[in-house]
Amino acid sequence: METSPSELPQWHALEEWRRSFASRTLASLLKVDSNRQPRWSFSAASIHADLSRNWIDENTFAALMALARARDLEKMRDALLGGEAVNTTEHRAAWHSALRTPPHDPSLARTLHEEQTLFLGFAEALRTGRILGSTGAPIDTVVCIGIGGSDLGPRLVTEALGSPTGPVRVRFVSNIDPVELATALEGARPEATVIAAISKTFTTLETLENLRVARNWLNADAQPLDPAHHLAAVTAHPDRAAKIGIHPKRIFVFPDWVGGRYSLWSACGLPIAIAHGHEAFLQLCAGAAEMDTHFATAALESNLPVILGMLGVWYVNFWNIRARAVFPYAQRLRSLPPYLQQLEMESLGKRVDADGRPLAIDTGPVVWGEVGTTAQHSVFQFMHQGTHWSPADFVVVAQHAASDERRCRLLHASALAQADAMASGDSVLGAERSTAAHAIAPGGRPSNIISLPALDARSVGALLALYEQRTFVQSVIWNINAFDQWGVEVGKKLLQQRLDRERF
Numbered sequence: 001m002e003t004s005p006s007e008l009p010q011w012h013a014l015e016e017w018r019r020s021f022a023s024r025t026l027a028s029l030l031k032v033d034s035n036r037q038p039r040w041s042f043s044a045a046s047i048h049a050d051l052s053r054n055w056i057d058e059n060t061f062a063a064l065m066a067l068a069r070a071r072d073l074e075k076m077r078d079a080l081l082g083g084e085a086v087n088t089t090e091h092r093a094a095w096h097s098a099l100r101t102p103p104h105d106p107s108l109a110r111t112l113h114e115e116q117t118l119f120l121g122f123a124e125a126l127r128t129g130r131i132l133g134s135t136g137a138p139i140d141t142v143v144c145i146g147i148g149g150s151d152l153g154p155r156l157v158t159e160a161l162g163s164p165t166g167p168v169r170v171r172f173v174s175n176i177d178p179v180e181l182a183t184a185l186e187g188a189r190p191e192a193t194v195i196a197a198i199s200k201t202f203t204t205l206e207t208l209e210n211l212r213v214a215r216n217w218l219n220a221d222a223q224p225l226d227p228a229h230h231l232a233a234v235t236a237h238p239d240r241a242a243k244i245g246i247h248p249k250r251i252f253v254f255p256d257w258v259g260g261r262y263s264l265w266s267a268c269g270l271p272i273a274i275a276h277g278h279e280a281f282l283q284l285c286a287g288a289a290e291m292d293t294h295f296a297t298a299a300l301e302s303n304l305p306v307i308l309g310m311l312g313v314w315y316v317n318f319w320n321i322r323a324r325a326v327f328p329y330a331q332r333l334r335s336l337p338p339y340l341q342q343l344e345m346e347s348l349g350k351r352v353d354a355d356g357r358p359l360a361i362d363t364g365p366v367v368w369g370e371v372g373t374t375a376q377h378s379v380f381q382f383m384h385q386g387t388h389w390s391p392a393d394f395v396v397v398a399q400h401a402a403s404d405e406r407r408c409r410l411l412h413a414s415a416l417a418q419a420d421a422m423a424s425g426d427s428v429l430g431a432e433r434s435t436a437a438h439a440i441a442p443g444g445r446p447s448n449i450i451s452l453p454a455l456d457a458r459s460v461g462a463l464l465a466l467y468e469q470r471t472f473v474q475s476v477i478w479n480i481n482a483f484d485q486w487g488v489e490v491g492k493k494l495l496q497q498r499l500d501r502e503r504f
């Protein structure tokens with residue numbers, strides 16, 4: 001059994017360093033050191049991160065790295081990337097990185113390649129009109145039904161890459177509220193539609209229920225359509241999909257050791273490939289692989305996922321901060337907050353350690369957010385003057401695809417202005433500063449500026465792998481399993497019991 005992290009001397013050292021900030025302000029840290037921005041900026045793959053608006057100095061940083069080493073972070077990272085069974089309660093690997101960098105084992109590499117070729121081939125056939133419905137009509141709409149990791153990641157990336165480059169419309173349905181499926185089916189013609197059910201387990205109630213209704217819609221006409229032409233599935237349990245009548249050639253599989261919230265790199269990425277093409281999907285994986293290589297090889301002191309993860313620990317455990325916000329300053333990244341909510345809250349919302357003992361320390365914070373600039377006119381009052389605070393990630397894009405240069409510059413400047421206001425408060429306003437109590441913004445609220453060169457597949461891949469690995473880093477420090485989600489089971493079982501009682 002491992003010692004609790006809070007009993008380590010490195011933990012106590014950090015408690016001391018935390019106290020040393022009591023008499024300082026973030027504004028003064030930023031003002032005094034003109035070298036602060038270059039010193040606390042880091043690059044990895046295509047991502048650049050300016051971390052200068054954090055409560056860090058050399059001593060704290062060294063202490064955070066010492067804690068990472070004391071927790072054997074490098075060994076745990078190697079175990080994760082080497083495909084060891086790091087998901088201890090489910091006795092399996094969490095080897096999503098193998099989907100982006102082929103593993104050494106040639107037979108496994110071949111299998112993964114074959115699985116990828118199959119779903120990318122299907123996507124390409126749809127895009128080039130080689131897939132026809134059972135009446136001979138070309139398919140123009142694919143409705144993807146999934147929930148959680150089988151929806152959020154594919155949906156985020158499909159939106160992030162902009163307008164589809166092919167002729168097929170891709171729509172997503174996750175909610176069991178009938179409105180979402182009805183909206184997705186609006187304007188679609190059954191004879192020109194494929195319903196793709198994406199579910200790792202193929203037992204998820206919402207997905208199966210929406211699939212049932214969508215099948216009825218396919219068959220609403222007097223002449224039913226052949227399901228072999230209009231249904232597809234992505235799953236780790238192909239037998240279950242086959243059992244409900246999906247043609248084996250339209251079932252795309254992925255290994256059981258890919259967790260749901262880490263599955264967009266597998267056949268679950270089918271919607272991305274349909275909307276944007278197989279090359280975009282491969283670039284996405286290449287960007288993520290670049291981030292994995294950085295995570296695997298860079299020294300901890302320049303390792304971006306490690307540094308971001310350690311800052312997460314710093315605020316949760318030493319500043320008692322229970323929330324972290326993410327504000328993507330790009331409309332196409334509007335689904336980043338819900339995606340990160342699942343990634344981080346399902347992975348880090350844990351109350352026992354890897355040995356099953358109740359934790360004596362806090363773990364994952366509430367993750368929340370909204371797209372900027374919209375968020376500035378809703379939640380930023382809290383960010384600047386709330387009685388408790390939430391560190392934030394401002395995700396910005398250097399080169400927007402939109403041709404309106406002026407609005408893109410405005411977008412970028414807005415993110416930086418908000419980050420400065422959070423850090424320094426109104427102290428830097430000069431003559432415009434108001435002394436009225438209600439107008440004072442105290443500052444001292446940390447944030448990260450995370451920049452992508454462009455919203456292209458490679459950069460998006462690197463960004464999402466960065467967030468995945470940062471999540472893992474925190475789990476190692478806290479000694480929790482980032483890859484299970486037993487808490488969700490309680491609600492699922494109670495729902496089933498209730499439905500059974502009601503003879504649903």
Ligand code: F6P
Nearest residue numbers: 148149150199200201204260488
């Ligand atoms: O209930 C939680 C969960 O298991 C998530 O972890 C998962 O992403 C989601 O449900 C959907 O699961 P599946 O892909 O098996 O339908």
